[in-house]
Amino acid sequence: xxxxxxxxxxxIHVYQTWIDALGNNIANVNDIAPTSDAAFQATFVQxxxxxxGPDGVGGGVVITGLPQSDAQGIVTYDKxxxxxxxxxxxxxxxxxxxxxxxxxIMAQRAYQANATVIDRATDVYKxxxxxxxxx
Amino acid sequence: MTNPISAIAAIGQLGEAxxxxxxxxxxxxxxxxxxxxxxxxNGIDAVQSSQSNADQLAVQAxxxxxxxxxxxxxxxxxxxxxxxxxxxxxxxxVDAFNQIMGMQA
Numbered sequence: 001x002x003x004x005x006x007x008x009x010x011x012i013h014v015y016q017t018w019i020d021a022l023g024n025n026i027a028n029v030n031d032i033a034p035t036s037d038a039a040f041q042a043t044f045v046q047x048x049x050x051x052x053g054p055d056g057v058g059g060g061v062v063i064t065g066l067p068q069s070d071a072q073g074i075v076t077y078d079k080x081x082x083x084x085x086x087x088x089x090x091x092x093x094x095x096x097x098x099x100x101x102x103x104x105i106m107a108q109r110a111y112q113a114n115a116t117v118i119d120r121a122t123d124v125y126k127x128x129x130x131x132x133x134x135x
Numbered sequence: 136m137t138n139p140i141s142a143i144a145a146i147g148q149l150g151e152a153x154x155x156x157x158x159x160x161x162x163x164x165x166x167x168x169x170x171x172x173x174x175x176x177n178g179i180d181a182v183q184s185s186q187s188n189a190d191q192l193a194v195q196a197x198x199x200x201x202x203x204x205x206x207x208x209x210x211x212x213x214x215x216x217x218x219x220x221x222x223x224x225x226x227x228x229v230d231a232f233n234q235i236m237g238m239q240a
Contacts (some may be wrong), residue, residue, distance in 0.1 A: 002213055012205040020202075118209060125216050129223045 003055070004121035010050065010060030011114035017063055018045045018107040026100050032090045034083040039073020039091035042100075070094055171228070178224065182217045189214040 021043040031040040044067045050059035072094070079088030192207040201207060 002216055009209045013203055016203045122212055129219050
């Protein structure tokens, strides 16, 4: 019952996870690893639509996986780094901060949109329950 | 005629017993009052479970175990709506009963 709320709830969950993942990526954007180790790998959120319910409308969205970016990272020359190898190279994560920020705005707006759907749907259901209440 | 009562099926998920509440239409002699009580009881059970679910999530939110705080607010909204639906159906049913009882006057 109250399908719109459940459906928007799945969206809220997905975007919450996306914001969490972006927060982790941005927090680690300057991590430096020795070339013998893997660079920090950015987390992506993979999602797909839920199957159509009995009313013919889809049931929302679900997370299908959290793939990681390339462990190769970007090999940079930084001979002063304490973890630099003999040739003076280190690994930086292959994260584009601007695209992370853009995704963060998208995730924020989408989260807000889903929260608004819940608010509106609640108003609608309440209007339905208030039918003929004055009589 | 029985359409308004199908809302009871929504909380009880027992669509077939719903006409029992439509005793006012006097067209369903095969059902008894006990059916409506059962349907309403099932509906109240559903409301109860949604409320206890929201209560559990409230405790988890307060103790910081909830990774996704919206889970709680969504469950609380659903519990609120289900409670409103239940009380609406209850008051409509009592209204219908009182109206039948008032026919003699």
